[in-house]
Amino acid sequence: MVLPCRMWKDVLCSCAHDFCSTFANVNTKFRAARVTTDLVQKLFVDKIREYTSKQQTSGGPVDAGPEYQQELDRELFKLKQMFDKGDMNMFPTFKFEDPKFEVFDKPQS
Template sequence: MITPKVLCGLRAARVSVIATRNVAAASKASDPIQQLFLDKIREYKQQSAGGKLVGASPTVEKELKSELEKLERQFGGGQGVDMTAFPTFKFEEPKLDPINEQAPAKK
């Protein structure tokens, strides 16, 4: 009978072998189809540098720009506002009235 601990160890070993095999396959492809696939991925990585859309027509870029402007107006963005940054919060200490200890006690 296989215990759960042994079974978990076997799964971890299998995942390690698969990950090692995939890394080795990515470095050098033996199949021409694999090599073509890797070349296309590398080409896509170069074209998408800087966060640009790959193969976007001017109409798609114009539509994207208009949608981003609409989101800025809706959620308070504007010129010079980084909408991807996490907002910073500033909480002010409330002004409290001091307790008057010298006041006479009410009966």
């Protein structure tokens, strides 16, 4: 059966309307989910910025007490004792000395 042009137009418009309204409903749901996600992301980014500003004002780790600084100094001192053996940018110089041998006279027999 062949539909007249007018009926095709009605069918197509009806299908397009159904598709658009369904897409609009889905799009609205995605927007609501995105707003919720955006709020969480905004909170996360705000906390990162707050931590960064605290870190810049304190000049080191945030909320670290004096025990932390003492422990850090102690560990850095150990590392310096263990590995600080001179200028690490220069190749070491080696000094080889010839061994000194004693000369013995051969006994005459």
